[in-house]
Amino acid sequence: MAEYDMLVIGSGPSGRRAAIQSAKLGKSVLVVDRGRRLGGVSVHTGTIPSKTIRETVLNLSGLRERGFYGRGYRVKQDIGAADLIARLQKTLDHEVEVLQHQFMRNGVRSLRAVAKFADANNVDVETEAGEKSRIGFRHALISVGTKPFRPANVPFDGKHVFDSEDILELPRLPRSLAVIGGGVIGVEYATIFSALDVPVTLIEPRQTILDFIDRELVDEFIHEMRDRGMTIRLGTAVKEIVSNEKGAEVHMADGRVVRVDVVLYAAGRSGNIGSLNLDAVGIQSDERGRIKVDPHTFQTSVPNIYAAGDVIGFPSLASTSLEQGRVAACHAFGIALPPAPETFPYGIYAVPEISTVGLSEAQVREKGIAYEAGVARFSETSRGHIMGVGSGFLKLIFSLENRRLLGAHILGEGATELVHIGQAVINLQGTVDFFVENTFNYPTLAEAYKIAGLDAWNRMGGARAEAAALDQPAA
Numbered sequence: 001m002a003e004y005d006m007l008v009i010g011s012g013p014s015g016r017r018a019a020i021q022s023a024k025l026g027k028s029v030l031v032v033d034r035g036r037r038l039g040g041v042s043v044h045t046g047t048i049p050s051k052t053i054r055e056t057v058l059n060l061s062g063l064r065e066r067g068f069y070g071r072g073y074r075v076k077q078d079i080g081a082a083d084l085i086a087r088l089q090k091t092l093d094h095e096v097e098v099l100q101h102q103f104m105r106n107g108v109r110s111l112r113a114v115a116k117f118a119d120a121n122n123v124d125v126e127t128e129a130g131e132k133s134r135i136g137f138r139h140a141l142i143s144v145g146t147k148p149f150r151p152a153n154v155p156f157d158g159k160h161v162f163d164s165e166d167i168l169e170l171p172r173l174p175r176s177l178a179v180i181g182g183g184v185i186g187v188e189y190a191t192i193f194s195a196l197d198v199p200v201t202l203i204e205p206r207q208t209i210l211d212f213i214d215r216e217l218v219d220e221f222i223h224e225m226r227d228r229g230m231t232i233r234l235g236t237a238v239k240e241i242v243s244n245e246k247g248a249e250v251h252m253a254d255g256r257v258v259r260v261d262v263v264l265y266a267a268g269r270s271g272n273i274g275s276l277n278l279d280a281v282g283i284q285s286d287e288r289g290r291i292k293v294d295p296h297t298f299q300t301s302v303p304n305i306y307a308a309g310d311v312i313g314f315p316s317l318a319s320t321s322l323e324q325g326r327v328a329a330c331h332a333f334g335i336a337l338p339p340a341p342e343t344f345p346y347g348i349y350a351v352p353e354i355s356t357v358g359l360s361e362a363q364v365r366e367k368g369i370a371y372e373a374g375v376a377r378f379s380e381t382s383r384g385h386i387m388g389v390g391s392g393f394l395k396l397i398f399s400l401e402n403r404r405l406l407g408a409h410i411l412g413e414g415a416t417e418l419v420h421i422g423q424a425v426i427n428l429q430g431t432v433d434f435f436v437e438n439t440f441n442y443p444t445l446a447e448a449y450k451i452a453g454l455d456a457w458n459r460m461g462g463a464r465a466e467a468a469a470l471d472q473p474a475a
């Protein structure tokens, strides 16, 4: 029977990072994944496909250029599902190739099979052809991810009612679309299709969307979505979805009916734990199939079995999953790591982008921290003019007690890249003075940091406070 130092179940971001980290430490590693190709949800149905489609839509629709050429401008007049799929296939092939090459270079072995636990040192694997074998391990990582939540009363049919995975197989662009669920997936796809001028209705039972994001950003984002012609229905539950020959009807609890060509149901995801036989090792899960772990080591209740990625729940990002996999592997093989930074960035690839790191204004208030905020609109930057960016802004929040940057919140072009400046300053405990004293490349959107920093600095007393300090007679 084969035996490995590290057995990884699932080849998504947490699994791949754990596998390579273990191999770099000279350990024998096997990655078992039941998917046709390596890469997990992230590569095949989640992060990479949605971001590739977004990029294709932005390029072909000419949306980025409409500030100059007007709302009617398009790079390609008739954009069809085939245009979206062509680029997608190329990108996914490349991602898989890079991953396979990384595994090969590092001596990570992989097996296409379903894994289920026999006990705390063995899994039983079964290939698609029905071949079964038992594999031993010293340490295992459960990195099986999640699948879309599909309630029994929703008539998923791959024709008019889709989830966030089969939407990638749309045979043609929808004539109209209702997106159910105003979480990250729902908001991203709703705005991507709306950028293609598909009439979109976004339906969310709660009164707000994206409530972990600074309210000022969300308010402006909603305003922009409505301005682009999207309908946003907040605070009404969905009673029933009916699919028929012509399309689908979404019956709302308040009696209204939304009639569309296509419904995208994106109301959360649940852990892929069904086939793991967790009972054999005594690992428990919650009602959404999530496994509880030690947040510092990623150990489950069985010390040599780790879990990471979406199967452990919040924050369920590819970015954080990668890091969790690395930390779990280091812990398994006795490598001491410094404590993880408290803050990490969120990137929402809607159109427009949203990205945020650190405390929101509401969180700062809740904590009773005295603060000042500085804001810069992209339209104030020369780079913004050159790019024809009509909207977007950056908001920085500083502590009045120690001048430190507490939060950076960005809406607009480049937000998911720009946020890392804020992340670095927060985690390196930088203050408003960093932005005031440093020169930024010109013309750039990053100059917005300088402008927002100066804005806050002025409100904090700025040059007047420094001049007054200089005027003070020496004690």
Ligand SMILES: Cc1cc2nc3c(=O)[nH]c(=O)nc-3n(C[C@H](O)[C@H](O)[C@H](O)COP(=O)(O)OP(=O)(O)OC[C@H]3O[C@@H](n4cnc5c(N)ncnc54)[C@H](O)[C@@H]3O)c2cc1C
Pocket (backbone or CB within 6 Å): 009, 010, 011, 012, 013, 014, 015, 032, 033, 034, 035, 039, 040, 041, 042, 043, 045, 046, 047, 048, 050, 051, 113, 114, 115, 116, 143, 144, 145, 146, 164, 185, 272, 275, 276, 308, 309, 310, 311, 316, 317, 318, 319, 320, 321, 347, 349
């Ligand atoms: C539409 C969408 C867009 C997203 N966009 C972003 C984004 O822009 N940025 C971001 O950071 N995150 C994004 N995410 C989240 C991101 O994709 C996930 O956080 C990430 O994929 C989780 O990685 P993971 O390690 O849990 O494994 P996953 O990527 O979930 O992969 C799990 C793998 O385990 C395999 N598996 C499951 N059960 C078994 C078994 N019993 N035996 C063998 N193999 C098994 C599966 O086949 C799969 O290949 C998005 C998600 C979705 C759905």
Ligand SMILES: NC(=O)c1ccc[n+]([C@@H]2O[C@H](COP(=O)([O-])OP(=O)(O)OC[C@H]3O[C@@H](n4cnc5c(N)ncnc54)[C@H](O)[C@@H]3O)[C@@H](O)[C@H]2O)c1
Pocket (backbone or CB within 6 Å): 180, 181, 182, 183, 184, 185, 186, 188, 203, 204, 205, 206, 238, 266, 267, 268, 269, 315, 316, 317, 318, 346, 347, 348, 349
């Ligand atoms: N850019 C990114 O980082 C990115 C992109 C996409 C997805 N993701 C990750 O994927 C995970 C799943 O995303 P998601 O959007 O499916 O889940 P989610 O949990 O973030 O949002 C689900 C939304 O659906 C709503 N909802 C729940 N039940 C409903 C019902 N019965 N009818 C209508 N609406 C209902 C919820 O109120 C919520 O707003 C998230 O945790 C997210 O972190 C990340």
